[in-house]
Amino acid sequence: MTALVLVLGFYFVLLGRIAFSLIGSGKPAAVGLGVGVLILPLLGVWIVATSVRAAFAHQHLARRMHDEGGExxxxxxxxxxxxxxxxxxxxxxxxxxxxxxxxxxxxxxxxxxxxxxxxxxxxxxxxxxxxxxxxxxxxxxxxxxx
CATH class of the missing domain: 1.25.40.10 (Tetratricopeptide repeat domain)
Structure with a gap:
């Protein structure tokens, strides 16, 4: 899971750089596209963060159930x-x-x-x-x- 998060992080940084480059061009179409591209890494970070958080919470419950003999x-x-x-x-x-x-x-x-x-x-x-x-x-x- 760590490798996937790192790869996604790298991908999000690249998308962010492309987005700021498009926005910085000043052309209306490029700015609009840049804003759209900027939304992708923000959405991706949110999805990864909530997925990782849920995975840790599920793992915590699984560990507790195993320790209690309730699996x-x-x-x-x-x-x-x-x-x-x-x-x-x-x-x-x-x-x-x-x-x-x-x-x-x-x-x-x-x-x-x-x-x-x-x-x-x-x-x-x-x-x-x-x-x-x-x-x-x-x-x-x-x-x-x-």
């Missing part, structure tokens, strides 16, 4: 040749975890486990939403520190 055990579930868990087994796992979540929805641990179950079931959108919820709940449990 989902999927070692015995049947797998496809690709290595993914078979759909029926993933759906069954999800139903078990969903019951845990519904019994204690304000616990970051059940939200984390639900996020992992969504991921195993192939529902990445809900997995991301549930992981964000788990991060927020865990942060609140620690006293809201960021």
């Amino acid at each position: 989902l055990d999927v070692s015995d579930l049947p797998r496809r040749p690709s290595g993914r868990i078979e759909k029926a087994a993933a759906d069954e796992l999800f139903e078990q975890v969903k019951a845990e979540f519904e019994a204690d929805p304000e616990n970051w641990r059940t939200s984390y486990r639900a996020a992992r179950a969504y991921d195993y079931a192939g529902d990445r959108t809900r997995a991301r939403e549930m992981m964000k919820r788990a991060v927020d709940l865990e942060r609140a449990e620690r006293g809201g520190s960021r």
Whole structure:
């Protein structure tokens, strides 16, 4: 991940230099293009920063769950040749975890486990939403520190 961030940083610096060069030309079309090009590295920095921050938060939760022995055990579930868990087994796992979540929805641990179950079931959108919820709940449990 570090290498990717460094490469993107280099790319953003190059785009920034091009943008300021275009803006500095004074020609209306070039200035407009320069402003547009300048937006790209700013947007890119924001996307990289939020992605890295989320990755560290998810890693923190994974470490805590591992230390507490709360990770989902999927070692015995049947797998496809690709290595993914078979759909029926993933759906069954999800139903078990969903019951845990519904019994204690304000616990970051059940939200984390639900996020992992969504991921195993192939529902990445809900997995991301549930992981964000788990991060927020865990942060609140620690006293809201960021």
